[in-house]
Amino acid sequence: MPRMDIDGIEIAYELLGDPNAHTVVLTPGGRFPMDMPGLPELAQALVAGGKRVLMWDRPNCGASDVYFGGANESAVQGAALMGLLRKLELGKVALAAGSGGSRVSLLAATQAPELVSHLVLWWISGGPIGLMQLAAYYCCDLGTRASRGGMQAVADSPAWEEQLKRNPRNREIILSQDPDAFIETMQRWALAYAPSPTSPVPGMADDDYAKLTMPVMIFRSGKSDLSHTRRTSEWVHELIPHSKLVEPPWGDNEWNERSAPQDGRLFAGWPALAPYILDFTA
Numbered sequence: 001m002p003r004m005d006i007d008g009i010e011i012a013y014e015l016l017g018d019p020n021a022h023t024v025v026l027t028p029g030g031r032f033p034m035d036m037p038g039l040p041e042l043a044q045a046l047v048a049g050g051k052r053v054l055m056w057d058r059p060n061c062g063a064s065d066v067y068f069g070g071a072n073e074s075a076v077q078g079a080a081l082m083g084l085l086r087k088l089e090l091g092k093v094a095l096a097a098g099s100g101g102s103r104v105s106l107l108a109a110t111q112a113p114e115l116v117s118h119l120v121l122w123w124i125s126g127g128p129i130g131l132m133q134l135a136a137y138y139c140c141d142l143g144t145r146a147s148r149g150g151m152q153a154v155a156d157s158p159a160w161e162e163q164l165k166r167n168p169r170n171r172e173i174i175l176s177q178d179p180d181a182f183i184e185t186m187q188r189w190a191l192a193y194a195p196s197p198t199s200p201v202p203g204m205a206d207d208d209y210a211k212l213t214m215p216v217m218i219f220r221s222g223k224s225d226l227s228h229t230r231r232t233s234e235w236v237h238e239l240i241p242h243s244k245l246v247e248p249p250w251g252d253n254e255w256n257e258r259s260a261p262q263d264g265r266l267f268a269g270w271p272a273l274a275p276y277i278l279d280f281t282a
Contacts, residue, residue, distance in 0.1 A: 010065045014034065037268055039270065151177050
């Protein structure tokens with residue numbers, strides 16, 4: 001698997017399809033890797049439809065390096081994506097992403113809108129319950145582990161099991177951190193998820209949405225989804241007036257049904273998005 005150094009962070013990636021075709025960048029959510037079931041199938045469907053596809057592991061995901069710095073984790077990942085696109089010289093690309101990947105793609109697109117031809121978003125994380133869940137899962141547990149058992153306790157967390165298995169040097173990176181500095185980072189990263197009365201997406205300032213002048217398609221979230229609330233998807237649509245708000249190709253309870261079993265099939269429904277993405281980015 002190819003790897004590229006982006007500002008000192010090793011990023012794993014894969015390019016599929018015709019090198020001369022328009023590129024779609026797929027970004028999943030959580031800290032899941034690019035080969036999570038559903039993502040490769042979506043990529044192959046896009047390639048079959050004439051696209052080139054960039055799949056990548058964000059910092060702290062899959063086989064890429066872990067990294068603890070920056071204003072917040074999503075901002076680090078957004079900057080890494082823009083750095084990767086510049087080094088790969090892919091021209092203008094479409095960013096297609098779900099859940100945490102939609103947040104990363106929004107932040108990336110505001111940093112370098114000239115590199116983005118289209119933006120396709122679904123399962124946009126938001127709402128007080130959803131955002132506080134993210135802070136607890138990604139930051140609070142790790143900060144507490146560092147305070148009780150130092151960086152060894154952080155390295156031993158189940159949260160990093162996959163990342164350490166795919167990239168053994170990640171253990172060294174984690175163990176080399178100063179526990180006090182790591183806790184400060186987790187405090188800062190957790191604060192980034194605080195719900196805002198003026199912006200639905202953590203890390204996005206009020207005036208950032210105006211920078212997104214490219215065509216934007218947003219899939220409306222399910223009413224039952226408390227991790228990616230329907231209001232969040234509609235609010236992002238309102239802040240990007242030219243965006244297109246569409247219904248997804250699955251039922252209202254898709255997130256609850258996929259996330260409850262924890263069987264690795266969270267993104268199994270995503271290949272159904274391929275026709276929408278191909279039509280929108282044609």
